Amino acid sequence: MDFKAIDAMLDYFKDEGYISHALRVWGYATGIGAGEGLTGRDFDILQTAAVFHDVGIPEGMRLEGSGAGPIQERLGAPIAMRLSRPFLPDEEAVQTVGMLVGHHHSFTYDGGPLLQMLFEADWLVNLSGEDMTTEKRRRVYDLYFKTKTGRSYFACVYPDALR
Numbered sequence: 351m352d353f354k355a356i357d358a359m360l361d362y363f364k365d366e367g368y369i370s371h372a373l374r375v376w377g378y379a380t381g382i383g384a385g386e387g388l389t390g391r392d393f394d395i396l397q398t399a400a401v402f403h404d405v406g407i408p409e410g411m412r413l414e415g416s417g418a419g420p421i422q423e424r425l426g427a428p429i430a431m432r433l434s435r436p437f438l439p440d441e442e443a444v445q446t447v448g449m450l451v452g453h454h455h456s457f458t459y460d461g462g463p464l465l466q467m468l469f470e471a472d473w474l475v476n477l478s479g480e481d482m483t484t485e486k487r488r489r490v491y492d493l494y495f496k497t498k499t500g501r502s503y504f505a506c507v508y509p510d511a512l513r
């Protein structure tokens with residue numbers, strides 16, 4: 351991927367909480383993508399979508415007083431497309447980033463392998479929240495972790511949930 355995308359993300363958020371979340375999700379997405387054999391174009395698209403996946407949250411807060419899933423998906427997709435365009439090879443890749451960001455909380459939507467990897471990367475981070483329980487982590491694992499790499503990451507990060 352073009353790592354200048356990270357600079358653009360930092361500049362967009364200007365907030366440590368959003369930035370560290372994005373970098374953590376990007377890190378997991380990179381590992382899952384590599385583990386699942388992604389290379390080239392698809393790997394670039396996944397990594398770029400991970401960097402920008404939450405750009406709809408501050409916009410949702412600003413315009414609608416909420417960063418809830420459907421709101422941030424709807425508002426975030428066009429922003430992610432605009433921000434990622436300089437770092438992607440063509441318009442089809444930009445559209446795919448829009449699809450990924452626009453569905454990254456739609457866990458029952460079948461958006462293909464890249465969306466599945468983005469789901470898993472985001473869950474690996476979000477399940478660390480203090481409000482999460484071992485039972486909730488286990489439920490999410492059973493329902494939403496499908497890739498071999500994502501499942502093995504989960505087992506390392508949340509071993510208690512699989513006991």
Ligand SMILES: [Fe+2]
Pocket residue numbers: 371375403404472
């Ligand atoms: Fe996220």
